[in-house]
Amino acid sequence: MNFLRTRRDKALARLKKLQIHLKEAHKLSKGKVCVYVTGSFGRGEASNYSDLDLFIVGKEEKNFRVLSNLDEILVKAELIKATRKLNFPEFSGDGEYLKHYTVGDLVASLGKPDDDATNTFTARLLLLLESRPLLEEQIHKQAINSVINAYWRDFRGHESEFVPAFLVNDIIRLWRTFCVNYEARTQTSSDEKRAKRKLKNYKLKHSRLITCYSAIFYLMATMGKKDTVTQYDAKKMVYLSPIERLEWLLGEKGFTDFSSKINEILSLYQNFLTKTDQDEKTLVKLFLNDKKSREYLREANKLGDHVFELLRAIGERQKPFNKIFRILNV
Numbered sequence: 001m002n003f004l005r006t007r008r009d010k011a012l013a014r015l016k017k018l019q020i021h022l023k024e025a026h027k028l029s030k031g032k033v034c035v036y037v038t039g040s041f042g043r044g045e046a047s048n049y050s051d052l053d054l055f056i057v058g059k060e061e062k063n064f065r066v067l068s069n070l071d072e073i074l075v076k077a078e079l080i081k082a083t084r085k086l087n088f089p090e091f092s093g094d095g096e097y098l099k100h101y102t103v104g105d106l107v108a109s110l111g112k113p114d115d116d117a118t119n120t121f122t123a124r125l126l127l128l129l130e131s132r133p134l135l136e137e138q139i140h141k142q143a144i145n146s147v148i149n150a151y152w153r154d155f156r157g158h159e160s161e162f163v164p165a166f167l168v169n170d171i172i173r174l175w176r177t178f179c180v181n182y183e184a185r186t187q188t189s190s191d192e193k194r195a196k197r198k199l200k201n202y203k204l205k206h207s208r209l210i211t212c213y214s215a216i217f218y219l220m221a222t223m224g225k226k227d228t229v230t231q232y233d234a235k236k237m238v239y240l241s242p243i244e245r246l247e248w249l250l251g252e253k254g255f256t257d258f259s260s261k262i263n264e265i266l267s268l269y270q271n272f273l274t275k276t277d278q279d280e281k282t283l284v285k286l287f288l289n290d291k292k293s294r295e296y297l298r299e300a301n302k303l304g305d306h307v308f309e310l311l312r313a314i315g316e317r318q319k320p321f322n323k324i325f326r327i328l329n330v
Contacts, residue, residue: 011046025078033058034139042130051089060102175212195287205300206272214245
């Protein structure tokens with residue numbers, strides 16, 4: 001769809017412009033840390049009003065970070081100066097989430113109780129599902145390889161029948177974490193705060209839903225064709241944006257009968273991007289109108305219905321059933 005391609009091109013152009021203003025940050029980070037964007041910029045669909053979500057992930061030697069604490073502060077300062085110069089919105093939480101992890105942190109925390117608390121869970125999953133390198137692309141690739149290898153640790157001996165259950169369960173866990181976090185913050189308050197939560201719910205039921213389930217679709221389709229999913233398959237998925245995964249499915253042999261469902265999802269998503277191409281104050285005013293907010297949330301639920309229908313269609317296509325689909329249900 002031309003609209004989606006245009007948004008992708010514009011988002012990439014803005015990131016390239018930002019990179020020009022990060023020459024000092026590049027010198028400091030070279031060979032040490034990558035900075036990758038997630039959110040709407042990572043998905044390649046940012047508007048003029050989108051903020052910048054990013055993570056700093058670095059190398060380590062003998063369990064110590066290669067980037068020093070002082071240089072880390074300087075990298076963050078360069079990021080802040082550059083984004084302010086280009087009129088990006090301020091980093092959320094007053095920079096609270098502008099943290100430096102190591103690749104080892106992302107791998108070592110996998111499956112551990114403190115994975116959520118340290119935010120390594122979100123950093124790791126978004127690295128795989130919707131990231132794009134801003135600084136040090138090579139380290140970004142190394143991080144992806146290390147994380148995928150960790151999820152595929154049991155691949156040897158199961159090469160012809162490997163089910164990426166660990167990764168699939170973490171993707172679903174991420175989606176449910178987004179939903180739980182939203183519900184936990186939904187309490188009685190002012191009309192404006194309720195409108196902001198409705199807006200967040202509207203975005204959650206579009207962008208986060210497609211981020212998570214486009215990956216599930218890709219893995220299920222691969223499983224259906226090959227009876228296994230390799231690390232190479234996972235890497236191919238990672239280097240596609242959520243929308244590109246749906247477009248990939250459209251072009252796959254054997255899935256043409258799903259084209260109407262996929263095109264309907266893409267159409268609804270394009271509609272969502274068009275409607276949210278406004279500043280937050282304007283959008284909050286829309287959601288202060290009960291009739292308008294109900295209309296928007298009905299559209300979000302409609303997208304969810306189509307995603308569920310496609311999930312079931314892909315899952316039940318393989319006989320007796322797709323092994324990943326079975327994981328999702330039991």
